Each structure stands twice: as C-alpha cells, then as structure tokens.
Amino acid sequence: MRAAAIHLIILYLCVATGGTAMATNDDSVFAAARAAMVNEQLAARGIKNQDVLDAMRRVPRHRFVPASEQAYAYRDMPLPIGKGQTISQPYIVALMTELVQPRSDARALEVGTGSGYQAAVLAQLVDHVYSIEIEPELAQRAAKVLEELGYDNVTVRAGDGYAGWPEHAPFDIIIVTAAPEHVPQSLIDQLKPGGSMVVPVGPRYSVQELRLITKDANGILHEKNVAPVRFVPLRRSNGNEQQER
Numbered sequence: 737m738r739a740a741a742i743h744l745i746i747l748y749l750c751v752a753t754g755g756t757a758m759a760t761n762d763d764s765v766f767a768a769a770r771a772a773m774v775n776e777q778l779a780a781r782g783i784k785n786q787d788v789l790d791a792m793r794r795v796p797r798h799r800f801v802p803a804s805e806q807a808y809a810y811r812d813m814p815l816p817i818g819k820g821q822t823i824s825q826p827y828i829v830a831l832m833t834e835l836v837q838p839r840s841d842a843r844a845l846e847v848g849t850g851s852g853y854q855a856a857v858l859a860q861l862v863d864h865v866y867s868i869e870i871e872p873e874l875a876q877r878a879a880k881v882l883e884e885l886g887y888d889n890v891t892v893r894a895g896d897g898y899a900g901w902p903e904h905a906p907f908d909i910i911i912v913t914a915a916p917e918h919v920p921q922s923l924i925d926q927l928k929p930g931g932s933m934v935v936p937v938g939p940r941y942s943v944q945e946l947r948l949i950t951k952d953a954n955g956i957l958h959e960k961n962v963a964p965v966r967f968v969p970l971r972r973s974n975g976n977e978q979q980e981r
C-alpha cells in the first residue's frame with residue numbers, strides 16, 4: 737500500500753533525525769524550524785492569509801505535543817497526542833483556519849480540542865474560542881498548556897461536541913476537527929448568519945471531504961468540498977462527562 741510506504745518513510749526520517757532537539761520549553765530552539773514550516777509547508781502551498789501565517793509563526797506547536805514528539809513538531813505530518821488521537825498536520829490547521837476567514841470580533845467553536853493547538857492558532861485571530869473535547873484527559877492537558885501560554889480567550893470543556901455548545905451559540909466560526917459521517921444539524925443551527933463552518937465529512941477511518949459550509953445573511957447554506965482529508969472519527973458519548981474547566 738502506498739500509505740504504508742509513506743508511513744515507513746516518515747518513520748525512517750523520524751528515526752534518522754530524532755534527537756536534534758531535546759524535549760524543552762525553550763522556544764529559541766524551535767523558532768527557526770517554525771519559520772521554515774510556515775514558508776515551506778504553508779505559504780509555498782498557497783496559504784495566503786497573512787494573519788493566519790503570522791499566527792502560525794507565533795504559536796509554539798512543540799508545546800502542544802508530548803515530549804517524545806517535540807523533535808518532530810514542525811514536520812509536515814500529524815503526530816500522536818495520546819488516547820489514539822492526533823494533532824493535525826500544520827498545513828491542514830492553516831487551511832481550515834484560512835477557510836473560516838477569522839476576524840478579531842468573532843466568536844468561534846471548535847469541536848475536538850485534542851492538543852489545543854488549533855484552538856491556540858484560532859485564539860490569535862478571533863475574540864474567543866470555545867473548544868470541546870470528548871477525552872477528559874486531553875481536555876485537561878490542552879487547557880493546562882493554553883493557560884501556561886497565557887491564552888485567556890480560550891475556554892475548554894470536556895464533553896461530546898456533537899450537539900455544539902448551545903450556551904455560547906451562535907458562532908461566527910465553527911471548526912470541527914474530527915470527522916462525522918453527516919454534519920450534525922445542531923452545529924448548523926449554531927452557525928450565525930454570515931458565519932462559516934469547516935468540517936471533514938465522510939466514513940470513519942477512511943478518506944473524508946473537507947467541507948466549507950457558509951450561512952448567508954438570509955440563513956441560506958452554501959457548501960463546497962475543498963480537499964480530501966483523513967481525520968479521526970467524531971465519536972458520541974452518553975453525555976455524562978460534561979464539565980467546564
């Protein structure tokens with residue numbers, strides 16, 4: 737399989753170059769790698785929004801991955817973050833952020849906090865990010881990193897984001913970073929007229945379509961499939977783990 741071969745090559749690259757940067761919170765070790773990531777993986781591939789590029793130049797991605805993955809934090813790939821979940825490839829984070837056209841007065845919802853990295857990038861560009869994560873341990877870890885880094889405009893909650901976050905709706909922006917088979921109606925309902933949602937839609941553990949859904953001023957939906965992607969599935973819970981942090 738081609739995917740398996742690519743995986744092996746990536747694994748080999750990791751092993752071959754591992755240990756170049758030690759697990760550290762010292763940003764200077766990573767700043768050059770981050771600048772190169774923005775130029776080579778994002779700008780060179782067509783990300784044009786300068787605010788998005790600047791945000792990704794600033795957010796210390798290595799702080800959002802486990803210590804054992806820090807050396808690879810600025811590589812062109814997703815990385816494991818525990819609990820069988822992943823932090824998305826930087827390009828996908830940039831693409832999703834650019835697609836929703838963030839504005840400084842926007843209120844955003846993220847479903848699938850994971851590491852907290854996408855929330856941090858978005859938080860640089862909007863007024864407030866509400867982010868929901870179904871794995872309590874990941875929610876707790878992300879909330880801690882975001883707090884340590886001084887993001888006071890991100891609220892993380894452990895729980896099932898399938899039903900959105902009605903208490904803070906409607907949202908100008910909704911970013912879903914786990915794939916449902918169909919777009920949850922509750923999320924569409926919680927999108928403001930004039931707002932944008934980006935969501936990977938499709939079968940579990942397969943290729944999905946990254947879909948941009950905009951709601952115009954009259955409440956009419958417009959949808960466009962942007963790119964084939966591969967996300968972890970959006971899971972459901974019994975709703976018994978709702979806890980605000």
Ligand code: SAH
Nearest residue numbers: 848850851853854869870897913914970971
């Ligand atoms: N945005 C993340 C990547 C998320 S990976 C980042 O920047 O790191 C997708 C995440 O969605 C996983 O952590 C998974 O646990 C979470 N998830 C899956 N189903 C969910 C649901 N129904 N509600 C909230 N989070 C969910």
